[in-house]
Amino acid sequence: MMAYVNEESYQRSLKTRQTWFWSRSRQELWHKGETSGNTQKIVSMAIDCDEDTLLMRVIPAGPACHTGHTSCFYRNVLEEEKDNG
Secondary structure, X not given: OOOOOOHHHHHHHHHHOEOEEEEOOOOEEEEOOOOOOOOEXXXXXXXXXXXXXXXXXXXXXXXXXXXOOOOOOOOOHHHHHHHHO
16 A cells, blocks of 8 residues: 655654554544554565655555555556456
């Protein structure tokens, strides 16, 4: 999955070793799995060379995607184009 992180959610993620994000639509902190139970335990965090992207590797307690898929990236664009083409 991909989500936004602000300074507060970053600090909470570091402190709790659970994923915390910033919801731009709700304008509030979001603890992944707080309502669904599908929490994510952080096992590593890496930042890119431009220091504008953070990669969190996690052990999930359930699916990452709200659709129930393991990943939010379950739709293969190339396959969809082939089927429609």
